[in-house]
Amino acid sequence: MSESLARVSFTVNGAPYDLDLPPRRLLSDALRHDVRLTGTHVGCEHGVCGACTVLVDGAPMRSCLLFAVSLDGAAITTIEGLRAPDGGMGPVQQAFHECHALQCGFCTPGFVTTVAAYLRDQPTPTREEAREAIAGNLCRCTGYVNIVAAVERAAELLSGSSASAEAAPAGAAPGLPEDAAAPKPSGGASRRLPPDPSTVAAAPSVRPLADGSGTASASADQAGRGSS
Amino acid sequence: MKPSAFTYHRPRSLDEALDVLASLGADGKVLAGGQSLVPLMSMRLSAPAALVDVNHVPGLAGVEVGADTVRVEALARHSAVEHDEAAYAALPLLRQALVHVAHPTIRNRGTTVGSLVHGDPAAEMPAVLRLLDGSVTLRSAEGTRDVPAADFFLGPLETDLRPGELAVAATFRRPPAGCGSAFVEVARRHGDYAVCGVAALVDGAGARVALVSVGPGPVLVDLSEAYDGQRLDEDRARDLVDAQVEPEGDIHATADYRRHLAHVLVARAVRQAGSDRRAA
Numbered sequence: 001m002s003e004s005l006a007r008v009s010f011t012v013n014g015a016p017y018d019l020d021l022p023p024r025r026l027l028s029d030a031l032r033h034d035v036r037l038t039g040t041h042v043g044c045e046h047g048v049c050g051a052c053t054v055l056v057d058g059a060p061m062r063s064c065l066l067f068a069v070s071l072d073g074a075a076i077t078t079i080e081g082l083r084a085p086d087g088g089m090g091p092v093q094q095a096f097h098e099c100h101a102l103q104c105g106f107c108t109p110g111f112v113t114t115v116a117a118y119l120r121d122q123p124t125p126t127r128e129e130a131r132e133a134i135a136g137n138l139c140r141c142t143g144y145v146n147i148v149a150a151v152e153r154a155a156e157l158l159s160g161s162s163a164s165a166e167a168a169p170a171g172a173a174p175g176l177p178e179d180a181a182a183p184k185p186s187g188g189a190s191r192r193l194p195p196d197p198s199t200v201a202a203a204p205s206v207r208p209l210a211d212g213s214g215t216a217s218a219s220a221d222q223a224g225r226g227s228s
Numbered sequence: 229m230k231p232s233a234f235t236y237h238r239p240r241s242l243d244e245a246l247d248v249l250a251s252l253g254a255d256g257k258v259l260a261g262g263q264s265l266v267p268l269m270s271m272r273l274s275a276p277a278a279l280v281d282v283n284h285v286p287g288l289a290g291v292e293v294g295a296d297t298v299r300v301e302a303l304a305r306h307s308a309v310e311h312d313e314a315a316y317a318a319l320p321l322l323r324q325a326l327v328h329v330a331h332p333t334i335r336n337r338g339t340t341v342g343s344l345v346h347g348d349p350a351a352e353m354p355a356v357l358r359l360l361d362g363s364v365t366l367r368s369a370e371g372t373r374d375v376p377a378a379d380f381f382l383g384p385l386e387t388d389l390r391p392g393e394l395a396v397a398a399t400f401r402r403p404p405a406g407c408g409s410a411f412v413e414v415a416r417r418h419g420d421y422a423v424c425g426v427a428a429l430v431d432g433a434g435a436r437v438a439l440v441s442v443g444p445g446p447v448l449v450d451l452s453e454a455y456d457g458q459r460l461d462e463d464r465a466r467d468l469v470d471a472q473v474e475p476e477g478d479i480h481a482t483a484d485y486r487r488h489l490a491h492v493l494v495a496r497a498v499r500q501a502g503s504d505r506r507a508a
Contacts, residue, residue, distance in 0.1 A: 006236045023236030023279065026270070045229035046267040050333065059307070059336040065266045066337065069236055070259065070281050114333065135418045136331030 006069040012037065013081030023069045028052040030068035031078060039079035039109050043138070050137035053110035054078050060117045079109035082116055092116045095154035096147075103141035111137050115151050119158055125151065231269035235278045242367070245285050245394060250369035252278050254391040259283070260302060263330070263338035264346045280394075288396065293318045298400045306335035306343070319402050320504070321360070321409040325352045325427060328411060331419040344380070345395045347387040347445065350421040352411065354381055355446035359427045359438035362400040366393040374399075381445035407431045408505025412497045413440065414489055416480060423481045424489035428497035430505055432457045435498050442473040442490050449473075451498065460498045466491050 005020040012035050019034055031040045031054070043051035045064045052063040055077035082090040089097060092112045102108045111134060118133040119125070125133060130151035131144070139147060237252075239245035249256050257276035259265060260283065268274040282288065282302060289303035293314045300309055309315060310326040329335055329343070329352050343353045344364055357364070357377040364380050366373050366389060380388050389395060403409070413425030425440035434452030449472045454464035475486035 003233050004235065006238070022233065024231040024233055024269075026230075026266075029230075046270055047263065047334065050331075053333055056337075060333045061337045062333055064270070065263055065334075067236075067259070067262065067266065067279075067281075069238070070262070070283055072238065072284060132418075136333050 008069045008072050010071050010074045010076055012076045013078060014075075019068070021068050023067060025068045026064050027054070027066040027068045027071060027076075028063035031063060031076075034068075037078050037080050041106055041109050043106065043110075048138070049107070049110070050114065051107045051110040053113045053137065055081075055113055055117055058117065058120075060114045077113070079112055082112060090116070091157040092119070092150075092154045095150040095157055099146045099150040099153050101142060101146040101150035102139075107137060107139045107141075111139070111147060115154060119151070119155055123155060123159060125155060127152065130155075229270045231266070232272060232275045234276055237278060237280045238284055239280065239282065240284055240286075242285055242288065242394075242396070245280060245282055246367060246369045246392075248280050249394060250392045252280070252392075256280050256391070258345075258394055260342040261305065261338035262342075263334050264342070264348065282394065291315050296402055298322065298402060299397050300340050300400070301397045302339060302341045302395060304340055306338050306340055307332065309340050310335060319360075319400055321356055321411065321427060321429070322400065324409060325356045325411040328352050328413050328415075328422065328425065334419075341395050341398050344398050345387055345389055347381055347383075347385050348421075349384050349443060349445050350441045352413070352422065352425060352427070352440060355425065355427045355438035355440045356411070357398060357400060358446040358448050359429055359436060360401045360403065362398060364389075364395050365397045365399065366390070367396045368393045372396075377446075378448075383444045403429055404431065406505065406508070408501040408503070408508060410497045410500035410504055412493050412500060414493065421480075424475075424486050424493055426490070426493040426497040428494070428501040430455065430457075430498060430501040435460065435501070437469075437494050437497060439469070439473060439490055439494070442475040442486050444474070447472050447474075449494070451494070455498065458502070460495055462491075462495050465494055465498070469494055 003022045006023050007020050009018045017035060021030060021034065028040055028042045032038050040054055040063055041051040042064060043049035047062050047065045053060050054063045056071065056074050082092060084090050092115050096102055096108060096112060114134060114137055122129065127148060130148045133151060134147055237248045239248055255277040257279055259279045259281045288301050290301045291304050291309055291312045292299045298315050298319045306326055306329050310323050316323045340353055343351050344357055347354060363374045363376045366375060375388050382388060408430050410428045413422035415422050422440045424442055426437050428435065428437045435455040437449050437451060439447040449469050451465050451468055454461040454468060469490050473487065473490050475483045477483040
């Protein structure tokens with residue numbers, strides 16, 4: 001059975017992609033199968049668990065509740081895009097590590113993306129606000145106590161790094177890459193950043209197709225609905 | 229958990245969207261936020277033949293505060309309405325209700341108009357529109373019509389939206405100055421659908437509530453004869469509520485428990501709206 005494909009262009013962690021996808025391809029599957037970034041985890045696949053949360057134009061959204069083709073022109077940030085500039089752990093990841101805020105780790109990418117965006121908007125949350133911030137994400141291991149502690153620790157790390165980050169470009173939020181620094185109004189012009197070499201290296205089988213050569217189209221078709 | 233195949237349309241203007249919807253007729257379904265539609269499709273409870281993605285139609289995301297109304301356009305995300313300071317100042321009930329709509333992550337994508345059109349009896353915003361005597365503006369290639377909330381919600385997940393139509397905006401009527409409002413609900417978990425919820429509006433002379441999850445759509449109850457401008461006569465209010473609600477039992481709550489919550493939450497919402505009025 002062949003299914004008609006639709007063209008969609010977006011950036012993932014700063015790298016541009018032009019993909020021809022079956023319209024029913026969920027963003028969660030597009031990120032994992034077509035962009036080959038498997039840090040985004042698929043849990044419940046109907047919007048309840050929050051594991052697949054990514055940032056779309058800076059705002060956290062559930063990638064399993066989005067059709068990839070609908071995100072034409074969007075700037076998407078996944079867990080892979082929240083690393084420190086040197087490739088090590090970003091501040092939110094560091095806080096989760098220090099506070100032992102994960103056990104099996106399956107839910108962690110969704111928590112980290114959610115928390116990173118939350119702390120950008122509310123850099124000094126109370127404990128109650130920290131709990132509220134993660135209320136949409138499920139974790140079946142930790143009991144949440146250490147995750148709440150990690151939100152507070154991440155806030156500390158971010159305030160420290162912003163105080164010392166004199167070289168940060170104006171408008172950039174600590175801990176978030178530039179394209180996730182602030183939600184942009186819907187309908188805004190699409191951003192075209194040069195490919196991030198680390199992202200490209202992490203996804204060797206799919207090259208960003210800024211030249212529109214279409215090599216990812218074939219792989220998109222083949223990836224199909226291979227796994228759930 | 230994968231949706232079935234559909235054909236995809238990405239109109240770049242309102243006229244193009246209406247033309248596509250006209251040509252598709254009953255086969256066409258509008259995709260805006262998709263926060264209810266996509267999981268329904270993933271669970272194969274819904275399998276539209278074609279989706280018309282209106283997310284790329286310009287000029288359809290406004291939140292406009294007028295003298296008597298707040299008008300919310302089709303692509304205004306819940307979070308945009310929630311955080312719109314002018315809308316909050318003009319009509320606090322919008323934000324009071326929106327903070328109960330799922331989680332912030334869902335509100336970042338889901339649209340207020342989409343929630344109205346979806347017509348879930350457990351959803352908050354239909355009750356708000358009903359309480360405020362609002363309306364939904366529907367456009368098609370043939371023309372435009374405004375449908376009052378009282379006529380728009382026909383039953384569970386059923387509204388007056390016809391094939392070929394796009395809900396371009398919802399208009400919430402601002403209550404007169406000196407009113408107080410509140411929204412309260414009980415859910416199993418924070419962010420879940422309400423087991424029961426109540427939107428309330430009070431002034432010096434009367435009180436009105438709209439209830440969530442205790443009928444086929446939002447249930448409006450005028451409590452004025454049980455309210456003296458200060459206190460609610462809870463026994464009389466209970467009778468007035470009982471005359472209107474039709475709670476049903478399901479895996480989340482029995483019908484009796486929903487009725488009990490309706491009584492308790494109506495009293496609580498009216499009390500909160502009363503203090504909101506005095507604080508204003």
